[in-house]
Amino acid sequence: MNTATTLRTVLGHYPHTAALHSGELTDPAIRLDFQNVGVVHKAFAPMVRDQAYDLCELAVVTALQAIAYGRPVVLLPAVVASRFQRGCLIGYGPNGVPAETDLAGKRIGVRAYTQTTGMWVRAHLAEDVGLDIAKVRWITHDPAHVEQYRNPGFVEQIPGTKGSLQMLRDGDVDAAILGNDLPSGEEYIAVIKNAGDRDLAWWHRHHFMPINHMVVASADACARQPDAIRHAFALLREADRRSIPATGEAKTLSPTLFGFESLAGALDFTIDACMAQGLLPRRLSLKDVFDPARKLLGSDAD
Numbered sequence: 693m694n695t696a697t698t699l700r701t702v703l704g705h706y707p708h709t710a711a712l713h714s715g716e717l718t719d720p721a722i723r724l725d726f727q728n729v730g731v732v733h734k735a736f737a738p739m740v741r742d743q744a745y746d747l748c749e750l751a752v753v754t755a756l757q758a759i760a761y762g763r764p765v766v767l768l769p770a771v772v773a774s775r776f777q778r779g780c781l782i783g784y785g786p787n788g789v790p791a792e793t794d795l796a797g798k799r800i801g802v803r804a805y806t807q808t809t810g811m812w813v814r815a816h817l818a819e820d821v822g823l824d825i826a827k828v829r830w831i832t833h834d835p836a837h838v839e840q841y842r843n844p845g846f847v848e849q850i851p852g853t854k855g856s857l858q859m860l861r862d863g864d865v866d867a868a869i870l871g872n873d874l875p876s877g878e879e880y881i882a883v884i885k886n887a888g889d890r891d892l893a894w895w896h897r898h899h900f901m902p903i904n905h906m907v908v909a910s911a912d913a914c915a916r917q918p919d920a921i922r923h924a925f926a927l928l929r930e931a932d933r934r935s936i937p938a939t940g941e942a943k944t945l946s947p948t949l950f951g952f953e954s955l956a957g958a959l960d961f962t963i964d965a966c967m968a969q970g971l972l973p974r975r976l977s978l979k980d981v982f983d984p985a986r987k988l989l990g991s992d993a994d
Contacts, residue, residue: 696719696720696721696722696723697721697722697723697917697919697920698722698723698725699722699723699724699725699746699747699913699917699920699921699924700725700727700744700745700746700747701724701725701726701727701745701746701747701748701924702726702727702729702732702735702739702745702747702748702749703724703726703732703747703748703749703772703907704732704749704772704773704905706772706773706947707935708772708931708932708935708947708948709772709928709931710931710935711931711934711935712724712927712928712931713726717927717930717931717934718927719923719924719926719927721919721920721923722920722923722924722927724747724924724927727745732749732905733751735748735749736748736750736751736754736837737837737839739765739908739910740754740757740758740763740765740837740838741763741837741838741839743764743765743910743911743912743913745910746909746910746912746913746917746920746921747907747908747909747910747913747921747924748907748908748909748910749772749773749905749906749907750765750767750905750906750907750908751807751808751837751904751905752771752808752903752904752905752906752959752962753806753807753808753811753962753966753971754806754808754836754837754838755767755906755908756962756963756966756971756972756976756981757806757836757837757838757841757971757972758838758908759976759980759981760972760973760974760976760980761838761840761841761973763838764910764911764912765908765909765910765911766908766909766910766911766914766921766984766985766988767906767908767981767982767984767985768906768907768908768909768921768925768928768985768989768993769950769951769952769954769955769982769985769989769993770906770907770925770928770929770948770949770950771903771905771906771947771948771949771950771955771958772905772906772907772928772947772948773903773904773905773947774900774901774902774903774904774905774946774947774948774949775901775902775904775947776887776888776891776892776894776895776901776902777809777812777813777816777891777902778813778816778882778884778887778888778890778891779874779882779884779887779888779891780809780812780813780869780870780871780874781800781813781817781867781868781869781882781883781884782860782867782868782869782870782874782875782880782881782882782883783860783866783867783868783880783881783882783883784860784861784863784879784880784881785878785879785880785881786879787860787861787863787866788866789867789881789883790866790867790883791883792817792820792821792823792883792884792885793821795817795823795828795866795867795883796823796824796827796828797827797828797829798828798829798866798867799828799829799831799864799865799866800828800829800830800831800865800866800867800868800869801831801832801833801856801857801859801860801864801865801867801868801869802830802831802832802856802868802869803832803833803834803855803856803869803871804832804833804834804835804836804837805830805832805836805843805844805847805971806836806837806838806841806971807834807869807871808903808904808905809869809870809871809904810830810869811965811966811969811971812902812965813869814965814969815965815968815969816884816890816894817884818968820884820890825846825969826844826846827846828846829846829847829848830846830847830848831848831850831856831859831864831865832847832848832849832850833849833850833851833852833853833854833855833856834849835849841971844970850864856868856869856870857870857873857875867883871904895945898957898958898961899957900949900957900958900961901945901946901947901949903949903958903959903962907925907928909921909924909988911984914984914988918988921988922988922989922992925989925992925993926992928950929950932948932950935948950993951993951994952982952985952986952993952994953994956978959978959981960978963975963976963981
């Protein structure tokens with residue numbers, strides 16, 4: 693009698709993963725053994741350093757760095773988290789809020805220079821106002837998940853437990869980039885004005901929402917259990933399909949994206965942004981990024 697292959701899995705809780713977490717959507721060939729890691733980004737370093745999981749959500753910058761530095765992960769054509777980013781750069785009203793055109797020479801706090809939200813904010817500032825990111829002091833408190841990576845010289849990592857938000861309130865930085873931990877309160881003021889309208893215009897120009905997290909499989913799992921990874925990818929895609937409103941309306945401003953062809957333009961743009969910011973040691977091609985997954989998934993992932 694066939695038994696299901698167990699895959700140690702880390703996936704955030706989203707509308708498009710709810711059916712997987714609840715057990716409403718299953719596959720008799722596999723069992724997704726969801727690991728409790730608390731905040732999902734806590735799984736990223738163990739995944740790229742130690743293959744701690746078989747299937748894992750991973751920040752796109754971390755995934756690209758892992759590929760560039762030869763870490764044993766296989767990037768699947770599955771985006772599970774995206775968002776518009778311009779509103780994630782904030783100032784603290786009592787200390788004064790810098791204008792986006794006046795950020796050269798300022799200190800901006802961000803959890804890690806490699807944090808994907810920070811990458812997108814910097815890309816938008818370069819695109820919108822021509823900011824030279826090397827003229828900003830990026831103040832961080834966490835290292836990169838991929839331990840082979842070294843920050844550029846204009847990045848400063850501060851020891852201790854004080855996070856970016858506390859540094860902003862204390863006046864240690866002039867502005868800060870926050871993601872899921874973006875605070876509420878009228879004292880926190882967006883540095884980039886009309887962020888929502890500008891994000892929407894960006895989407896109309898580029899036709900994708902800025903990617904935050906994708907899904908990777910460990911190279912070991914792909915070698916030992918290729919069929920299980922194929923079944924897992926199909927489950928991810930089906931869970932996403934079921935999350936589309938019953939009206940059948942196309943998901944336009946969607947936080948998810950699946951398929952090699954659908955992701956080609958978005959990943960090319962992301963790689964270019966990473967190269968411009970010194971986040972990759974070399975420019976990756978789409979073949980570098982997706983060839984292992986293409987060999988594993990074949991045309992099922994087109």
